[in-house]
Amino acid sequence: MPEPYWPKRKGSYTLAAASRNSQFARLRCRYCKIERYYLIADLITVFGNVECDDMLYMRDWRCTSCKERNTLDMQIGDPPAAVRQQIKIRKIDRIEYVRKIIWTDE
Numbered sequence: 001m002p003e004p005y006w007p008k009r010k011g012s013y014t015l016a017a018a019s020r021n022s023q024f025a026r027l028r029c030r031y032c033k034i035e036r037y038y039l040i041a042d043l044i045t046v047f048g049n050v051e052c053d054d055m056l057y058m059r060d061w062r063c064t065s066c067k068e069r070n071t072l073d074m075q076i077g078d079p080p081a082a083v084r085q086q087i088k089i090r091k092i093d094r095i096e097y098v099r100k101i102i103w104t105d106e
């Protein structure tokens, strides 16, 4: 399992910077070993241009298989061509905005 190659210190590597070198990010659950590829452009749409290290701790991001939190690792990097044929890319299907009204008594 290769280590992510971006520097680990704060303020060092954002999603936009990562997207200049790669198209994809791979997220892998340490617990159930499932991995999925995401387009970095999609991640920027959802999270904004945040630091790669911070993204996994935002928005209650958790594994869709085991439902556990804090089990995900992210690696920036495009899959090799041979692997690219076999994997599925998880892309944004749609974004739904919820309008929530909160009443107050005066």
Ligand SMILES: [Zn+2]
Residues within 6 Å of the ligand: 029, 030, 031, 032, 033, 034, 063, 064, 065, 066, 067, 068, 071
């Ligand atoms: Zn999992």
